[in-house]
Amino acid sequence: MNHDSNNTQRVKLTGADIAKHNSKDSCWVIVHGRAYDVTEFLPEHPGGSKIILKYAGKDATEEFDPIHPPDTLDKYLDKSKHLGEVDMSTVEKQEKGEDPEEKERQERIKNMPILEQCYNLMDFEAVARRVMKKTAWAYYSSGADDEITMRENHSAFHKIWFRPRILVDVEHVDFSTTMLGTKTSMPFYVTATALGKLGHPEGEVILTKAAHKHNIIQMIPTLASCSFDEIMDAAQDGQVQWLQLYVNKDRAVTKRIIQHAERRGCKALFITVDAPQLGRREKDMRSKFDDVGSNVQSTSGDAVDRSQGAARAISSFIDPSLSWKDIPWFLSVTKMPIILKGVQCVEDVLRAVEVGVHGVVLSNHGGRQLDFARSGIEVLAEVMPVLRERGWQDKIEIFIDGGIRRATDIIKALCLGAKGVGIGRPFLYAMSAYGLPGVDRAMQLLKDEMEMNMRLIGAAKIEDLNPSMVDTRGLGMHTAVVPSDTLGLNVYDPLVGPRMKSVKERPKL
Ligand SMILES: Cc1cc2nc3c(=O)[nH]c(=O)nc-3n(C[C@H](O)[C@H](O)[C@H](O)COP(=O)(O)O)c2cc1C
Structure with a gap:
């Protein structure tokens, strides 16, 4: 040596x-x-x-x-x-081509559709699935347990239909709005998602740059891959950023983080309240185990358990004893508005109003925590009538996230009374597949969808959206498709209909 x-x-x-x-x-x-x-x-x-x-x-x-x-x-x-x-x-370079799986991935990257072939947010997901590294895809795309809530988040929007108005002058459509006292050009924000560098080597700063271009607010995650200051430094000209906080057992650390964020100009503090323990995301665990330990025999059982991976490992500091009685302390250490992220029923929204926080996000963490938690949009439909009944609808700002993929989803949430919505995975997928131009296009597509759909529903501005424009009668119906139902899918014989004799079936388009 x-x-x-x-x-x-x-x-x-x-x-x-x-x-x-x-x-x-x-x-x-x-x-x-x-x-x-x-x-x-x-x-x-x-x-x-x-x-x-x-x-x-x-x-x-x-x-x-x-x-x-x-x-x-x-x-x-x-x-x-x-x-x-x-x-x-x-130092010997590790040949990426050596790994057959990596070689196939590189081949798929070469054959990726060009960016202009992505016409909606789901398209980015389809491309990302093919070109992202397996472990990164597994971390981003996984949900808890049977992933029923994760799917419900998206499909809940399909149970709401529109009651549009006609003959409204929609020549000029304005969907700018205000969230927590700040003007923003669209009623959605980039929500906090951890580990941005798994998807792209530059990480979260890509989201910062795209958010700046479209004048959209970005929520910075506690568990970002870039440092908090790097993400703040990437912001320009008074761009608005919020902080998502996982509360540390050591409150001195938490206080330092909050006060540093406030000094650096963060405009709101979102305390995550749906994760006293991180959910069990089996797809993520499986991919890590395949990758790290597939040919390592476990003798103690311990080895398998530890393959639960990065998310759980880096989140071990989160305080599971966090409770309502801590809220006054948070209100005392910062002037930033405080929003509880991950509220899931009307009782807790009422309590949030009573303890004096400034907002809630009706969210189930993108289906990554409690499986069979209801979608944010369903909880919103439960919450707003109760708030209105008490005359409390302006005491607190209500946001939702989870499964939002179309401007029609955003409009449905706003009709029901949300101030704005958070979007997570779609921007991660756009970033992972196409970098900054990808996120830029994803935001532009949403903007275009927003303009068209506001016109078609008969609303020239956000204030025109109201509950009478949506039919929510189907919202309470829960039909779970169980993707990992091994009995239903793999064991029971499928029922088949009559077959054509020897004629080739028409291929699907
Ligand atoms: C990969 C990933 C990482 C996430 N990390 C965090 C986090 O660190 N803190 C947090 O409060 N929420 C986190 N979330 C939840 C999101 O803030 C948000 O609730 C969710 O993604 C919304 O659902 P969507 O992905 O369907 O848009 C994460 C979600 C994903 C998909």
């Missing part, structure tokens, strides 16, 4: 130096051109030791980046384990 521990005369480490330390007895990894001895840290790694051992003796940057905030190593690994710079020209 030509490593010199004397700081004054440091010689760079070589790839060969690192490669020797490739076992659990001596485990070195490279991150961003620097070497780290993580041997003693292995048992403590919240994501388990297996994932680190996969990169023992190698460059782990690509795996490390999306799921660790930039200052992780400085914060959690003792300085004595920071071994110094590595001469990266001596």
